[in-house]
Amino acid sequence: MTAIDGNNQTVSRDYHRAASVRFALPFHDNLQDRYTFVASADGYKQAGITPVPVSDKTEQFVRLMLLPENNAFNFAGAAWKTLQTVRPKLAALLAAGAPDDAAAEQRYNDLKEPSGGAVLACLLNITTAMEQLFLPAGTPLDYCREVNWELTGDFRLAQDRFFAWADPAILHQLEIARGKGIVANAAHGLHPGATRSYKQIRFGEANVQLTFHEKDTKVIGGTTCIRIEPDIDYYRDPGAHLLLEVLVNAFGSLTDPRMVYVLRWIAGQHAGLPEFDPLYTIIGA
Numbered sequence: 287m288t289a290i291d292g293n294n295q296t297v298s299r300d301y302h303r304a305a306s307v308r309f310a311l312p313f314h315d316n317l318q319d320r321y322t323f324v325a326s327a328d329g330y331k332q333a334g335i336t337p338v339p340v341s342d343k344t345e346q347f348v349r350l351m352l353l354p355e356n357n358a359f360n361f362a363g364a365a366w367k368t369l370q371t372v373r374p375k376l377a378a379l380l381a382a383g384a385p386d387d388a389a390a391e392q393r394y395n396d397l398k399e400p401s402g403g404a405v406l407a408c409l410l411n412i413t414t415a416m417e418q419l420f421l422p423a424g425t426p427l428d429y430c431r432e433v434n435w436e437l438t439g440d441f442r443l444a445q446d447r448f449f450a451w452a453d454p455a456i457l458h459q460l461e462i463a464r465g466k467g468i469v470a471n472a473a474h475g476l477h478p479g480a481t482r483s484y485k486q487i488r489f490g491e492a493n494v495q496l497t498f499h500e501k502d503t504k505v506i507g508g509t510t511c512i513r514i515e516p517d518i519d520y521y522r523d524p525g526a527h528l529l530l531e532v533l534v535n536a537f538g539s540l541t542d543p544r545m546v547y548v549l550r551w552i553a554g555q556h557a558g559l560p561e562f563d564p565l566y567t568i569i570g571a
Contacts, residue, residue, distance in 0.1 A: 291321055335490070397443065415518060432451045432504075445541070451513060453511060482498050495518065497515040
Protein backbone atom coordinates (compact mmCIF):
# COMPACT_ATOMS: atom_id res chain seq x y z
CA MET A 287 0.00 0.00 0.00
CA THR A 288 1.25 3.45 -0.95
CA ALA A 289 -0.06 6.80 0.32
CA ILE A 290 1.03 9.94 -1.56
CA ASP A 291 0.13 13.46 -0.43
CA GLY A 292 -1.02 16.41 -2.52
CA ASN A 293 2.58 17.51 -3.09
CA ASN A 294 3.31 14.15 -4.71
CA GLN A 295 5.40 13.06 -1.74
CA THR A 296 5.21 9.41 -0.64
CA VAL A 297 4.08 9.40 2.98
CA SER A 298 3.73 5.66 3.44
CA ARG A 299 4.76 2.66 1.36
CA ASP A 300 4.85 -0.79 2.90
CA TYR A 301 3.57 -4.36 2.72
CA HIS A 302 0.54 -5.34 4.80
CA ARG A 303 -0.98 -8.76 5.45
CA ALA A 304 -4.58 -7.65 5.84
CA ALA A 305 -7.65 -6.88 3.78
CA SER A 306 -8.01 -3.61 5.70
CA VAL A 307 -5.19 -1.19 6.52
CA ARG A 308 -5.35 1.88 8.77
CA PHE A 309 -3.12 4.90 8.16
CA ALA A 310 -2.29 7.82 10.47
CA LEU A 311 -1.37 10.56 8.01
CA PRO A 312 0.01 14.11 8.35
CA PHE A 313 -2.69 16.81 8.19
CA HIS A 314 -1.84 20.30 6.85
CA ASP A 315 -5.26 21.90 6.28
CA ASN A 316 -4.40 22.70 2.66
CA LEU A 317 -4.18 21.03 -0.75
CA GLN A 318 -1.41 18.78 0.55
CA ASP A 319 -4.19 16.83 2.27
CA ARG A 320 -5.53 15.55 -1.06
CA TYR A 321 -4.03 12.08 -0.99
CA THR A 322 -3.55 9.32 -3.54
CA PHE A 323 -3.79 5.69 -2.45
CA VAL A 324 -2.40 2.83 -4.53
CA ALA A 325 -2.63 -0.89 -3.78
CA SER A 326 -0.68 -3.67 -5.47
CA ALA A 327 -0.19 -7.37 -4.83
CA ASP A 328 1.64 -10.22 -6.50
CA GLY A 329 -0.50 -11.71 -9.23
CA TYR A 330 -2.93 -8.79 -9.30
CA LYS A 331 -3.30 -5.58 -11.28
CA GLN A 332 -2.56 -2.36 -9.43
CA ALA A 333 -5.45 -0.08 -8.43
CA GLY A 334 -5.72 3.34 -6.84
CA ILE A 335 -7.80 6.45 -6.30
CA THR A 336 -7.13 10.19 -6.22
CA PRO A 337 -7.82 12.68 -4.78
CA VAL A 338 -8.93 11.55 -1.33
CA PRO A 339 -9.22 14.56 1.00
CA VAL A 340 -8.27 13.74 4.60
CA SER A 341 -9.25 15.60 7.75
CA ASP A 342 -8.20 15.68 11.39
CA LYS A 343 -11.88 15.50 12.40
CA THR A 344 -13.23 12.42 10.64
CA GLU A 345 -11.92 9.08 9.47
CA GLN A 346 -11.88 8.60 5.70
CA PHE A 347 -12.59 5.23 4.10
CA VAL A 348 -11.00 4.10 0.83
CA ARG A 349 -12.10 0.94 -0.94
CA LEU A 350 -10.07 -0.47 -3.82
CA MET A 351 -10.59 -3.45 -6.12
CA LEU A 352 -7.65 -5.47 -7.50
CA LEU A 353 -8.18 -7.83 -10.41
CA PRO A 354 -6.10 -10.97 -11.02
CA GLU A 355 -3.42 -10.45 -13.68
CA ASN A 356 -4.86 -13.39 -15.60
CA ASN A 357 -8.61 -12.98 -15.66
CA ALA A 358 -11.76 -13.70 -17.61
CA PHE A 359 -15.34 -12.46 -17.79
CA ASN A 360 -17.96 -14.53 -15.99
CA PHE A 361 -21.46 -13.83 -17.30
CA ALA A 362 -23.26 -16.41 -15.15
CA GLY A 363 -25.00 -13.65 -13.21
CA ALA A 364 -25.96 -11.82 -16.40
CA ALA A 365 -28.07 -14.53 -18.02
CA TRP A 366 -30.97 -13.29 -20.16
CA LYS A 367 -33.66 -14.53 -17.75
CA THR A 368 -31.84 -12.88 -14.83
CA LEU A 369 -31.62 -9.64 -16.78
CA GLN A 370 -35.38 -9.70 -17.37
CA THR A 371 -35.97 -10.10 -13.64
CA VAL A 372 -33.46 -7.70 -12.07
CA ARG A 373 -32.96 -5.18 -14.91
CA PRO A 374 -36.31 -5.14 -16.72
CA LYS A 375 -35.72 -1.74 -18.38
CA LEU A 376 -32.43 -2.90 -19.82
CA ALA A 377 -33.91 -6.21 -20.93
CA ALA A 378 -36.76 -4.38 -22.68
CA LEU A 379 -34.29 -2.14 -24.50
CA LEU A 380 -32.16 -5.08 -25.60
CA ALA A 381 -35.25 -6.95 -26.79
CA ALA A 382 -36.54 -4.01 -28.87
CA GLY A 383 -36.59 -4.80 -32.59
CA ALA A 384 -36.27 -8.59 -32.15
CA PRO A 385 -39.09 -10.73 -33.60
CA ASP A 386 -39.55 -12.65 -30.34
CA ASP A 387 -37.97 -13.33 -26.95
CA ALA A 388 -35.95 -16.29 -28.20
CA ALA A 389 -34.37 -14.17 -30.94
CA ALA A 390 -33.65 -11.41 -28.43
CA GLU A 391 -31.96 -13.88 -26.09
CA GLN A 392 -29.86 -15.36 -28.89
CA ARG A 393 -28.80 -11.92 -30.08
CA TYR A 394 -27.79 -11.03 -26.54
CA ASN A 395 -25.87 -14.28 -25.99
CA ASP A 396 -23.99 -13.80 -29.25
CA LEU A 397 -22.28 -10.78 -27.67
CA LYS A 398 -20.33 -13.09 -25.34
CA GLU A 399 -18.07 -14.11 -28.20
CA PRO A 400 -16.62 -10.92 -29.79
CA SER A 401 -13.34 -9.89 -28.13
CA GLY A 402 -13.67 -12.62 -25.51
CA GLY A 403 -16.81 -11.07 -24.03
CA ALA A 404 -15.48 -7.49 -23.95
CA VAL A 405 -18.36 -6.21 -26.13
CA LEU A 406 -21.04 -7.54 -23.77
CA ALA A 407 -19.07 -6.35 -20.72
CA CYS A 408 -18.91 -2.87 -22.23
CA LEU A 409 -22.66 -2.83 -22.91
CA LEU A 410 -23.44 -3.92 -19.35
CA ASN A 411 -20.98 -1.41 -17.85
CA ILE A 412 -22.38 1.56 -19.71
CA THR A 413 -26.06 0.73 -19.29
CA THR A 414 -25.57 0.09 -15.57
CA ALA A 415 -23.85 3.46 -15.21
CA MET A 416 -26.60 5.14 -17.27
CA GLU A 417 -29.18 3.83 -14.78
CA GLN A 418 -27.21 5.52 -11.99
CA LEU A 419 -27.20 8.91 -13.76
CA PHE A 420 -30.36 10.63 -12.55
CA LEU A 421 -31.75 13.38 -14.75
CA PRO A 422 -34.59 15.70 -13.63
CA ALA A 423 -36.96 13.10 -15.10
CA GLY A 424 -35.67 9.54 -15.29
CA THR A 425 -32.27 8.30 -16.41
CA PRO A 426 -30.66 8.25 -19.88
CA LEU A 427 -31.63 4.60 -20.24
CA ASP A 428 -35.32 5.55 -19.99
CA TYR A 429 -35.01 7.54 -23.23
CA CYS A 430 -33.30 4.83 -25.28
CA ARG A 431 -35.64 2.96 -27.59
CA GLU A 432 -33.53 0.50 -29.57
CA VAL A 433 -29.89 -0.60 -29.79
CA ASN A 434 -27.92 -0.66 -33.04
CA TRP A 435 -27.02 -4.34 -33.17
CA GLU A 436 -24.49 -4.18 -36.00
CA LEU A 437 -21.13 -5.80 -35.27
CA THR A 438 -19.43 -4.11 -38.24
CA GLY A 439 -19.44 -0.60 -39.65
CA ASP A 440 -19.26 2.85 -38.09
CA PHE A 441 -22.13 2.28 -35.65
CA ARG A 442 -21.22 -1.19 -34.45
CA LEU A 443 -21.30 -2.55 -30.95
CA ALA A 444 -17.75 -2.39 -29.62
CA GLN A 445 -15.77 -2.92 -26.42
CA ASP A 446 -15.69 0.83 -25.69
CA ARG A 447 -19.13 2.13 -26.79
CA PHE A 448 -22.45 1.27 -28.33
CA PHE A 449 -25.02 3.13 -30.43
CA ALA A 450 -28.77 3.30 -29.95
CA TRP A 451 -31.85 5.29 -30.94
CA ALA A 452 -33.17 7.69 -28.30
CA ASP A 453 -36.21 9.90 -27.79
CA PRO A 454 -34.98 13.47 -28.49
CA ALA A 455 -36.68 14.58 -25.25
CA ILE A 456 -33.47 13.46 -23.55
CA LEU A 457 -31.73 16.57 -24.89
CA HIS A 458 -33.96 18.88 -22.85
CA GLN A 459 -33.35 16.76 -19.77
CA LEU A 460 -29.60 16.97 -20.28
CA GLU A 461 -29.74 20.73 -20.69
CA ILE A 462 -31.55 21.02 -17.35
CA ALA A 463 -29.02 18.62 -15.82
CA ARG A 464 -26.20 20.77 -17.20
CA GLY A 465 -27.67 23.81 -15.44
CA LYS A 466 -27.72 21.82 -12.19
CA GLY A 467 -24.08 20.76 -12.55
CA ILE A 468 -24.88 17.09 -13.11
CA VAL A 469 -23.34 17.00 -16.59
CA ALA A 470 -21.22 19.37 -18.66
CA ASN A 471 -20.81 20.00 -22.35
CA ALA A 472 -18.16 17.70 -23.79
CA ALA A 473 -16.07 17.81 -26.95
CA HIS A 474 -17.62 15.81 -29.76
CA GLY A 475 -15.01 16.38 -32.46
CA LEU A 476 -13.54 12.91 -31.92
CA HIS A 477 -16.93 11.37 -32.75
CA PRO A 478 -17.43 11.64 -36.54
CA GLY A 479 -20.84 13.04 -37.46
CA ALA A 480 -21.73 14.01 -33.88
CA THR A 481 -23.59 17.25 -33.19
CA ARG A 482 -23.27 17.56 -29.40
CA SER A 483 -22.12 15.69 -26.32
CA TYR A 484 -22.64 15.74 -22.57
CA LYS A 485 -20.45 14.21 -19.87
CA GLN A 486 -21.25 13.29 -16.29
CA ILE A 487 -18.94 15.15 -13.88
CA ARG A 488 -19.65 13.46 -10.55
CA PHE A 489 -16.60 11.21 -10.39
CA GLY A 490 -12.88 11.60 -10.90
CA GLU A 491 -12.91 8.59 -13.22
CA ALA A 492 -15.36 6.49 -15.26
CA ASN A 493 -18.03 9.09 -16.00
CA VAL A 494 -20.71 8.43 -18.60
CA GLN A 495 -20.52 10.46 -21.82
CA LEU A 496 -23.55 10.78 -24.10
CA THR A 497 -22.82 11.90 -27.66
CA PHE A 498 -25.58 12.63 -30.17
CA HIS A 499 -25.79 12.31 -33.93
CA GLU A 500 -28.95 14.36 -34.45
CA LYS A 501 -28.84 14.16 -38.25
CA ASP A 502 -29.36 10.38 -38.03
CA THR A 503 -32.99 9.57 -37.30
CA LYS A 504 -35.31 6.59 -37.13
CA VAL A 505 -39.05 6.49 -36.44
CA ILE A 506 -39.82 4.07 -33.58
CA GLY A 507 -43.35 3.79 -32.20
CA GLY A 508 -44.35 7.03 -33.86
CA THR A 509 -41.42 9.02 -32.40
CA THR A 510 -38.61 10.31 -34.59
CA CYS A 511 -35.61 9.15 -32.58
CA ILE A 512 -32.01 10.36 -32.87
CA ARG A 513 -28.81 8.36 -32.65
CA ILE A 514 -27.08 8.33 -29.27
CA GLU A 515 -23.52 7.11 -28.62
CA PRO A 516 -22.88 6.34 -24.93
CA ASP A 517 -19.40 5.55 -23.68
CA ILE A 518 -17.33 5.76 -20.50
CA ASP A 519 -13.92 7.42 -20.40
CA TYR A 520 -11.29 6.52 -17.85
CA TYR A 521 -10.57 10.12 -16.85
CA ARG A 522 -12.67 13.18 -16.04
CA ASP A 523 -9.91 15.67 -16.82
CA PRO A 524 -9.98 16.48 -20.59
CA GLY A 525 -6.19 16.72 -20.82
CA ALA A 526 -5.65 13.36 -19.15
CA HIS A 527 -8.37 11.86 -21.32
CA LEU A 528 -6.74 13.12 -24.51
CA LEU A 529 -3.18 12.19 -23.61
CA LEU A 530 -3.69 8.96 -21.71
CA GLU A 531 -6.75 7.41 -23.32
CA VAL A 532 -7.51 8.79 -26.77
CA LEU A 533 -3.87 8.58 -27.88
CA VAL A 534 -3.60 5.05 -26.50
CA ASN A 535 -6.75 4.10 -28.40
CA ALA A 536 -5.27 5.58 -31.57
CA PHE A 537 -2.51 2.98 -31.34
CA GLY A 538 -5.03 0.18 -31.26
CA SER A 539 -5.68 -0.27 -27.54
CA LEU A 540 -9.37 0.44 -26.96
CA THR A 541 -10.81 1.34 -23.58
CA ASP A 542 -10.81 -1.88 -21.56
CA PRO A 543 -14.16 -2.73 -19.92
CA ARG A 544 -12.26 -4.43 -17.10
CA MET A 545 -10.62 -1.13 -16.16
CA VAL A 546 -13.93 0.70 -16.51
CA TYR A 547 -15.50 -1.85 -14.14
CA VAL A 548 -12.78 -1.31 -11.53
CA LEU A 549 -12.66 2.50 -11.82
CA ARG A 550 -16.43 2.87 -11.68
CA TRP A 551 -16.74 0.50 -8.71
CA ILE A 552 -14.06 2.39 -6.78
CA ALA A 553 -15.53 5.80 -7.69
CA GLY A 554 -19.00 4.70 -6.62
CA GLN A 555 -17.73 3.36 -3.31
CA HIS A 556 -15.92 6.63 -2.65
CA ALA A 557 -19.09 8.61 -3.48
CA GLY A 558 -21.25 6.46 -1.20
CA LEU A 559 -23.39 5.06 -4.02
CA PRO A 560 -24.92 1.59 -4.13
CA GLU A 561 -22.39 -0.92 -5.41
CA PHE A 562 -21.75 -0.75 -9.13
CA ASP A 563 -23.05 -4.10 -10.30
CA PRO A 564 -23.17 -4.78 -14.06
CA LEU A 565 -24.23 -8.38 -13.21
CA TYR A 566 -21.13 -10.03 -14.64
CA THR A 567 -17.95 -10.62 -12.63
CA ILE A 568 -14.25 -10.89 -13.41
CA ILE A 569 -12.53 -14.04 -12.19
CA GLY A 570 -9.03 -15.47 -12.22
CA ALA A 571 -8.22 -17.45 -15.35
